Amino acid sequence: MTTTQPDGQSTGPVGARMRTGPLRAGQRVQLTDRKGKPSTITLQHGGEWHTHQGVLRHDTLIGRSEGIVVANEAGYEYQVLRPLLNDFVLSMPRGATVVYPKDSAQIVQVADVFPGARVVEAGVGSGALSLSLLRAVGDQGVLHSYERRADFAEIARGNVAAFFGEEHPGWAVHVGDMQEKVLEVEEPGSVDRVVLDMLAPWECLDAVKQIMAPGGVWVSYVATVTQLSRLAEAIRESEGFTEPEAHETMVRTWHLDGLAVRPDHRMIAHTGFLLAARRLADEETPLTLKKREKQSEVSAEDLAAWLPDDVQQPWDEQAFKKRPVTGKKARKAAAHAQKLADAARGAVDGELDDPDVGPAGEPGGTGAAVAEGDREEDQ
Numbered sequence: 195m196t197t198t199q200p201d202g203q204s205t206g207p208v209g210a211r212m213r214t215g216p217l218r219a220g221q222r223v224q225l226t227d228r229k230g231k232p233s234t235i236t237l238q239h240g241g242e243w244h245t246h247q248g249v250l251r252h253d254t255l256i257g258r259s260e261g262i263v264v265a266n267e268a269g270y271e272y273q274v275l276r277p278l279l280n281d282f283v284l285s286m287p288r289g290a291t292v293v294y295p296k297d298s299a300q301i302v303q304v305a306d307v308f309p310g311a312r313v314v315e316a317g318v319g320s321g322a323l324s325l326s327l328l329r330a331v332g333d334q335g336v337l338h339s340y341e342r343r344a345d346f347a348e349i350a351r352g353n354v355a356a357f358f359g360e361e362h363p364g365w366a367v368h369v370g371d372m373q374e375k376v377l378e379v380e381e382p383g384s385v386d387r388v389v390l391d392m393l394a395p396w397e398c399l400d401a402v403k404q405i406m407a408p409g410g411v412w413v414s415y416v417a418t419v420t421q422l423s424r425l426a427e428a429i430r431e432s433e434g435f436t437e438p439e440a441h442e443t444m445v446r447t448w449h450l451d452g453l454a455v456r457p458d459h460r461m462i463a464h465t466g467f468l469l470a471a472r473r474l475a476d477e478e479t480p481l482t483l484k485k486r487e488k489q490s491e492v493s494a495e496d497l498a499a500w501l502p503d504d505v506q507q508p509w510d511e512q513a514f515k516k517r518p519v520t521g522k523k524a525r526k527a528a529a530h531a532q533k534l535a536d537a538a539r540g541a542v543d544g545e546l547d548d549p550d551v552g553p554a555g556e557p558g559g560t561g562a563a564v565a566e567g568d569r570e571e572d573q
Contacts, residue, residue: 208333209358211542213276217255220541222356222534224281225250225272234277234285236537279329279357283322286353287531289346289524290319293391294465296445297415298326301389304470305413309335311386314405316340316372316398320527321350323391323415328354328362336364338379340372345524352531359542373401380405391415396428403434408475415466422467433479435471442467 212221219237226232227247235243241252248268255264255274265271277285280295293301301323307313309332318324318341327337341347347367355361368375372392385405390398395414402412412435416422426438446461474480 208360208362209329212357212359212538216257216259217274217276218541219252219256220359220537220539222277222282222538223255223260224275224277226275227270227272232281234281236534237541238537279325282357283325286320286322286356287349287527287534288320288322289343289349289519289527290317292320292322293415294462295322295326296443296462297465297468298323300443300468301413301415302326302330304468305387305389305411307331307387312336312338312384313387313389314338314340314372314376314380314385315389315391316376317342317346317392318350318367319346319391321353323389324350324354324365325357327389328358328365331364333363337362337366338376339365339367340375341367341369342371343524344369345521345528346519348528349524349531352528352533352535355535356531356538359538373398376401376405383407386410388412389415393421395421396425399428399432403432403473406473408473410473411470412473413468413470415468417466419467422469425469429469429471430480434474436474436480437483438469438471440467440469 217223217237219239222234222236224232224234225243233243233245235241235252237252237256239253239256243250243252243266245266247270248266250264250266250272255262258274260275262274263271264274283292283295283298286292301307305313307327307330309330311331313327313331313336315324315327315337316339318339324337324339328335331337339347339350341350347369351367354365368379372390376398382404384407386407387410388402388406390402390413392398395416406412414425416425422440426440429435429438442464444461444463447458449456449458
């Protein structure tokens with residue numbers, strides 16, 4: 195499937211024009227200085243990017259190829275490239291904490307998300323995982339995203355539109371509880387893949403079991419060992435899925451300088467666990483895996499201590515010591531994401547003429563630039 199301009203000319207797959215060709219107003223670019231520090235800005239006609247190193251005029255970049263090295267008015271040089279999906283995710287407006295690129299990549303692989311697949315996702319958060327899933331399903335696929343908070347849904351819509359430069363034809367966001375809303379939207383046995391990023395995914399087990407096609411893959415992203423254990427036991431008890439498998443991914447970069455080759459002092463370690471299982475056909479029960487004879491059985495007392503009931507252990511953000519995202523912060527992020535989305539749509543349509551689309555650059559903007567500054571990383 196290809197998108198078309200108002201004049202009827204084909205523009206290729208969704209988002210392709212934002213990734214190729216000369217740099218255009220409304221597109222985001224990543225400027226990297228000699229210290230390796232990246233900063234992301236959105237190009238505007240007449241825009242300026244102000245830092246303590248000097249002023250860089252956007253017009254010196256618009257119309258040129260990416261991969262160039264440019265100097266600002268003070269002679270300070272920057273390497274200019276379009277941000278990759280990883281860079282975009284780490285610098286985009288956010289309400290909820292984003293799913294890290296290392297985990298998004300694993301989710302797409304473990305869930306075997308293929309072009310044309312019908313995928314259900316919950317919760318959406320800031321849309322980081324949605325971007326990876328939409329790329330994987332392609333223009334012919336469908337992604338239905340479910341989110342409890344309307345303000346988070348708005349942030350996600352803005353970020354997705356800003357990345358692709360247009361609306362994705364197969365994406366829809368539904369606001370409400372997934373376990374209730376999904377049964378109103380999805381036909382029984384019609385969903386190929388389910389990806390859940392929520393505090394209590396076991397609450398959606400019956401709904402997932404109903405909407406998934408036999409052989410479908412269910413992947414859940416959870417942060418703690420207690421969540422992982424409780425979900426695994428719930429899946430086993432349902433007898434509608436294969437034996438669940440779990441893992442986590444850690445990424446360690448390396449320092450490369452001549453013969454001084456060693457691991458970096460910092461790394462992206464634990465962010466979450468992935469648990470995956472496949473849907474069995476109706477009326478089928480999973481095989482009982484043979485255990486080693488010396489392996490001890492789990493006692494009822496152990497389960498009671500490890501899996502307390504909801505009265506003793508509420509499954510909410512407060513219980514997991516997570517700071518709730520305030521409505522003010524979410525609204526601010528949603529407004530920022532929408533401005534970036536409008537600028538990106540203008541870049542694709544070729545109609546961006548207003549230099550005052552967004553807030554001033556950081557640090558020290560003029561009002562003509564839409565700049566996000568340095569990318570954020572959650573530790």
